[in-house]
Amino acid sequence: MKHILFLLIIIVFTSCAEKRHTESEQIKVFYKGYKNSGYELIKNVLADSLTTVFGDYTTTYSHQSYYEQFKWDSIFKPDYELVDLNHEDGQLVATVSMRSLKLEFLKNNPITCRYQFQFTTGKISRIKELDCNDVDWTVWQKEVNTLANWIKINHPEMDGFIHDLSMKGAIDYVKAIELYKNREVD
Numbered sequence: 001m002k003h004i005l006f007l008l009i010i011i012v013f014t015s016c017a018e019k020r021h022t023e024s025e026q027i028k029v030f031y032k033g034y035k036n037s038g039y040e041l042i043k044n045v046l047a048d049s050l051t052t053v054f055g056d057y058t059t060t061y062s063h064q065s066y067y068e069q070f071k072w073d074s075i076f077k078p079d080y081e082l083v084d085l086n087h088e089d090g091q092l093v094a095t096v097s098m099r100s101l102k103l104e105f106l107k108n109n110p111i112t113c114r115y116q117f118q119f120t121t122g123k124i125s126r127i128k129e130l131d132c133n134d135v136d137w138t139v140w141q142k143e144v145n146t147l148a149n150w151i152k153i154n155h156p157e158m159d160g161f162i163h164d165l166s167m168k169g170a171i172d173y174v175k176a177i178e179l180y181k182n183r184e185v186d
Contacts, residue, residue, distance in 0.1 A: 023119055024085055027094050030124060034080040039070050047125035054129045068166065075170035076100040083112065092117045093130065105177045106143045111135050150183070151176045 026045040033041030043063050051060045061069065077100060084095040094115050103109040112134050118126035144162065152159045161172035 022122060023092055023117070026119070026122070026124055027085060027092060027117055028082060031080050031082040031094070031096065034070075034073075034078065037074060039067055042070065043067070045124055047120045047123035050124060051126045052128075053126070071167045072165050072170040073100075075167065075174055076102040079110075088116075101174060101177065105147070105181075106140045108135050108140050147176055147180055150180055154183070155179060 029041050029045045033039060033043075033045075043066075046063060046066065049060055049062060050066055051058060079099040081097045082094055083097050086093055094117060095112060096115060097110050097112045099110040103111060111132055113132035114130040116128045116130055117124055118128075148159075148162050151161065155176070158172050158176055161169055161176055163169075164172065
């Protein structure tokens with residue numbers, strides 16, 4: 001009887017370890033998809049819907065709507081690096097370093113954030129930002145406001161780009177940065 005109980009404990013432990021390994025691999029593939037601009041890699045590890053939580057903003061995506069987010073993000077030429085992946089309170093937590101044209105302009109390049117991942121039927125179903133301790137939100141907001149206000153005055157046709165999360169909005173964002181950088185200073 002002791003042998004059977006011991007065997008059951010080994011099976012359960014092995015099963016849990018394999019599940020954690022599989023979930024860890026899913027996260028690695030997720031960031032590999034970003035690194036290689038390969039949405040198909042990302043799509044393959046996502047559940048039918050993905051919920052993201054960033055501060056007060058919770059958004060639920062289908063595969064198609066997350067693809068739109070991916071395309072928006074790709075315009076800024078991001079570079080994601082999975083720095084660490086570990087278990088905290090029974091959840092997988094990824095530490096990720098990010099660089100991009102947008103972050104560079106906002107004087108917060110690179111940033112490092114920690115994200116908690118949850119899974120449904122072995123696929124990523126929820127990503128919650130835990131912290132981005134090295135971000136200077138005051139500088140970030142100042143730069144966003146400066147850019148948005150300058151565009152509103154000097155290129156009113158582009159006003160609102162900051163809230164446009166479409167690919168066109170991202171293209172306009174990059175264009176706004178370039179216009180602002182190349183402005184004539186009195």
